[in-house]
Every structure is written in C-alpha cells, then in structure tokens.
Amino acid sequence: MYNWNIIGHKKQLELIEHDIASKTLAHAYLFAGPSHIGKFSIAKMFVNILQCTNNLCHTCSTCKQIQAGSHPDTVVIDDEGTSIKIEQIRDVIGKLHMTKHASYKILLINGAHKLTPEAANCLLKTLEEPPPNTIIIMTTNNVRDMLPTIISRVRLLKFSAYSQKFLKEKLRALYPNTDDKTLDQVCSLSLGKSGRAIKLLEDSDLLASYRTMYNMLCEFLEDKPIYRKFGLVEEIVSDERDNKEFLDIFTHLVRSRLHKELTTNSNSPKKDHYLSLLSSLEKTRTLLKRNINARLALESLALKTSQ
Numbered sequence: 001m002y003n004w005n006i007i008g009h010k011k012q013l014e015l016i017e018h019d020i021a022s023k024t025l026a027h028a029y030l031f032a033g034p035s036h037i038g039k040f041s042i043a044k045m046f047v048n049i050l051q052c053t054n055n056l057c058h059t060c061s062t063c064k065q066i067q068a069g070s071h072p073d074t075v076v077i078d079d080e081g082t083s084i085k086i087e088q089i090r091d092v093i094g095k096l097h098m099t100k101h102a103s104y105k106i107l108l109i110n111g112a113h114k115l116t117p118e119a120a121n122c123l124l125k126t127l128e129e130p131p132p133n134t135i136i137i138m139t140t141n142n143v144r145d146m147l148p149t150i151i152s153r154v155r156l157l158k159f160s161a162y163s164q165k166f167l168k169e170k171l172r173a174l175y176p177n178t179d180d181k182t183l184d185q186v187c188s189l190s191l192g193k194s195g196r197a198i199k200l201l202e203d204s205d206l207l208a209s210y211r212t213m214y215n216m217l218c219e220f221l222e223d224k225p226i227y228r229k230f231g232l233v234e235e236i237v238s239d240e241r242d243n244k245e246f247l248d249i250f251t252h253l254v255r256s257r258l259h260k261e262l263t264t265n266s267n268s269p270k271k272d273h274y275l276s277l278l279s280s281l282e283k284t285r286t287l288l289k290r291n292i293n294a295r296l297a298l299e300s301l302a303l304k305t306s307q
C-alpha cells in the first residue's frame, strides 16, 4: 500500500498496513529482533505514514522532519548511551502532553531494552493510560531484558534476519555493479543483516577490516601453531572491535563449515571437532558476558581450535 523503501519484512509491513487500514492501531508497538535489520527504519517509516497527510510522499516537510528527527509532534529517543534513564522518559512524556499540530503525538524509542527499571516503570503509566491520539513505537534487539509488564501492554512484532540467499538477491538488485564474490562475502559477514550489509558495501574501509577479521578466523580453523593463534588473539583484543561481533561471525563460519562437511560426507571426522567448537564458542560468549578477561577467554578458545 505504501512505498516503504525497506528490504524484505513483508509480513510485518503487511501487519502494520492492516492496522492502519482497519483503524485498529495499537497505542504501543514493540519491534523485536536482531540489530541492523531495519527495525528502526521501519519504525520511522511507520511514523511517516501516520503523520504525512500526503500518503507517505517522502517529500513534504513532515516526511523530511521525521526522517531528520526534528518533527515537533514526534519525540525520539535514539542515542548511543548504554541506558535510558527516568529523566529522559519524564522529559518525553511531558512533550507528549503538549498541544499537537499533526495527527498524532508519537514517541519513538530505539533500544527499549536499555530502559532502566525506574524509566520502564515511569513509561508503564503512560502505556496504561496514554494521552489521546498518542502512539508509542519501540524497538529492541533484546526482548528478554524487558519488563514483562511492558511487553504485555504493547503489540509485539517479531523481526528476523534474512536468509543469505534472500539478502544476496536484494543486494544484487541494489548494487548491480558489485561482483558475485563480494556479494557472497558481504552476505556472510553481515549475518543476514541488511543494515550491516549495506554499510559494508558503502564503506570500503569497513569491508576491508571485516575481510581481515574473516581471514583471521579462517586461520584459526587451520592447523597453525598455537603461538600464531595467540598472536591473532592479541590482535583481536587490541582492536577496538566488539568481541560479540567477532564471536557471531566465528560461529557463523564454523556452522557453515559444519554444514559443508555434513552435506558432502556425513561420516566426516571433522564433524565432531566443529560441534565441540560450537559449544566452546557458546561458553566463551557466556564468559565474556560475565566480564571475564577477554584475552584469557579467547586464548582458551584458540586452544580448542587446535584440538
């Protein structure tokens, strides 16, 4: 019905369009799913549809202001901070009660799992008794960390990452001049996340650094002396890169190797090695979450790759 400018997520977009067309909008939505797959872009487009009087034209001042985050009746919390505090919520709730000029007052929260318990409880009151024509749209990549009382008061839409095949087809259409090998690499490195895939294709330095990491991971799976692997750990630890991302891509690589082994030779001796490596990767992930020294955790993982 609308020109969303979004890759995929057809089912979720249809659900939103259905709510709009049937005038059954919820007063609060929560978009949950992995990061970098376009949840916040969809949330902003949703706001555009609700506020633009021109059927989501992308060109009127309302459409432009919403995309720029400066629309007076659309209040946005979208910052890099690790938590969303009660003062921020009090401030935006105050704004929701002000006179509006557009069709709705809308509160958009990117990363709602970052709400502190106090902030979440403060928001809860507004979720229970929202001012008229107010809609709250939140996104999260960690729904498990959210208060059940919040989740029970929103319409939950679940999003997932794309299959490699689907993403590759879409990227090929968007970037017709990019060669097949690069598209394959970008699809693997982005783990099916369109936002990250597009970033990699737009930023050649970023792609180069991801490629280096990927090659490093391939080395981990080769029969290299342990001092060499410890050297790689050193590089990873000294790099500012997020360890979680490193583990995600490593897990993806081991899974695809395992898949290959199983499809070519079901009795492959490497099968057990990859399976045990996947369980070591999970353990490392848990250790890092508990703030165990990253070097120690990764060195112990490196030892596992050599067994």
Ligand SMILES: [Zn+2]
Pocket (backbone or CB within 6 Å): 052, 053, 054, 055, 056, 057, 058, 059, 060, 061, 062, 063, 064
């Ligand atoms: Zn417009």
